[in-house]
Each structure stands twice: as structure tokens, then as C-alpha cells.
Amino acid sequence: MTALKWGLIGASDIAATRVIGAIRASGGDAVGIYSGSGDRARDFAASHEMPNVTTALDELLGWDIDAVYISSTNDKHFDQAIRALRAGKHVLCEKPLALSVEEARAMVDLAEQRDLILAANHHLPGSPLHAKVRELVNAGTIGTVLSAKVAHAVLLPERLRGWRLGQGTPGSGVILDITCHDASVLNPLLGTPVAVSAVAVQQAAWNTGGQEDAAMTVIRYERDGQAPVLAQTHDSFTVGYAKTSLEVHGTAGTLIVTDAMTQETEGQLVLTTESGSQTIDVDCSDDLYVINLRAFTSAVEGTGIPTASGKDGLLALKVALAAQESALSGCTVHIN
């Protein structure tokens, strides 16, 4: 596998805790870091043994690198990705890809025009558990799919209670943070998302940012020649003691994944049909972020596809933006 040379854009928690390790585990080299703050860039580079630091994005784009990993706050993704693509770099961008459909589409179009890989760093669709669910559903194991439910209610760790909660920060709130991830799992499983209704609230006493921290969403999916499918998601920063899960219900059976929506690969998949319930064995030994980095690397090599392409990231964003609009307006929002 090619040893990709990576420039990191954003001295973030997710880069530090997950993605630098995954870059290295996929055979890549983390060449250096761009941050808006020189001190943060230097501290980050020292902690993670990277030789280069800069506070000028154009300087990073001039380094000898093949690809950039963007994990800045959500409002910066669009500008940084466009500049990286114009500089001829492949882009792995954190979710949400951008703050509007138009921006995300411009990123996808530019990557296509320049023949570069653009991927969204959605870690869940690459999970072996979710891949197995898609395989079983596509094989007709549970008959015709009727509905799905995602429980993705977690307690936001204290260290992450910054920009995610701030109403004044573009791109904050639980819907762009978590509902977006749910959509990255549901879209490839259920068909085309066509309509979204959501209710969002602010619950936590520690949420002084004013942005919504809990949301429930219903999505209508359509597939050629089949009855519409209903999906329901519960996304929260405020729930401390729940397990995450995915349920998929069909005319001939039900699939339930517990621990389905975490950053770890662990989890259990149970199939129930008229013959009873059985646990399906799934090899969960690979780290989800390493799976993503390997898939991205093979896409650059031309031997594979990313876990979530730019187009997949765009569709997940469409669902999340529709949920956000619905929560604000109280109306169902239709997706073209």
C-alpha cells in the first residue's frame, strides 16, 4: 500500500486521539500540522512527533504532501478543502463536509474536475458490523425493509463542550454533529432520503452555548419499486447511561446491533426471524479510523473506494441540514 504523506489541518482532539494513529497504522506519514495558533501548532507537533508546523495554510499546501486531513471546526472545512483541492491535494475532510449543500457540492465537483479523492471521515459506515447489516439486508435476509431506528444518545465529554454548543459558532449543535453520522449509516442502507421531520431541544444545565443538545428525527426513504421506509434517530449530548444501537425491521426479520454508533469497533449483531434469534459473528478486530485511512489510501492508489466518498458526505449533510431546518421551522423538509 502506498505510503501517503499527510498534512494535518487543525490541531484537534479527533486528530490527536484517533486519526494520527490511524494515518500511521495505514502506512502513512504525518508530515506536519497547520493551526491558527503557533503555540498550539508547536505543542501539537511536539506531542505527536511531527517535524513541520505552520500557521499559514498555503505554506502547508506547498509541503511535499499527497493529502490533507481537515479536522478544524465545521465552519472552516469548505474554504480549507477548496484551497487544498486547488493545490492538487487529496482531501479527507471531517464531517460535516461543509455548512451548506452548495458548499459541499462545490467540493465534490472540484475534486471530480481535478481527479482527486475527496472523502468524508464518517467512521461508522466502514464498521464491519454495519457492512454486515448492509450485506444481510441486500441479500433479503429480513425480507422487505420497513423501518430503522438509531439510538445515538451519548454524554458529550467535558473536553468537547466548547464550539459544539455555541449558538454563535456556525456549524454547532447536536444535529450537525451526530445526526449527520446517523445519516452516513442509514443512507447506504435504506435508499434515497426524501423527507425529514425533526424536533430539537436544549436540555443540559451545562449547555450555556444556547445550541440544541438533543434531537429526534424521522426520515422517509424511498427505493425503486418498494414501499417507503421510515427511519427514526435519537441523538443527544445529554444521556449518560444508554447504549447506542441500530435496529432494522423487515417483513421477514429484524436486525439489531448494540454498541452500533461508537468510536470503537466492538458491538453485537443479532438476527431474529421466525426461526428464532441468533448472534451473527462479525470480526471487529480492526479500528474504525484505520479502516477509513486504508480505504482512503486505496482510493488514491486507484484500487478501492473511500468508506464515505465526497458524495456520501454531501448526502449525509443534506439529511442533517434538513433536520436542522425542520427543527427550526416545525415543518417537514423535503430533499431534492
Ligand code: NDP
Ligand atoms: P476540537 O475542538 O478539538 O478542534 C477543532 C479546532 O479547534 C482545532 O482545529 C483548533 O483550531 C481549535 N482548538 C483546539 N483546541 C483548542 C484550544 N485549546 N483553544 C482554542 N482552540 C482550540 O474539535 P474536535 O476534534 O472535537 O472536532 C474537529 C472536527 O472533527 C469537527 O469537524 C468534528 O465534527 C469532527 N469530528 C469527527 C469525529 C469522527 O468520528 N469522524 C469525532 C469527533 C469530531 P486550529 O485549526 O486553529 O488548530
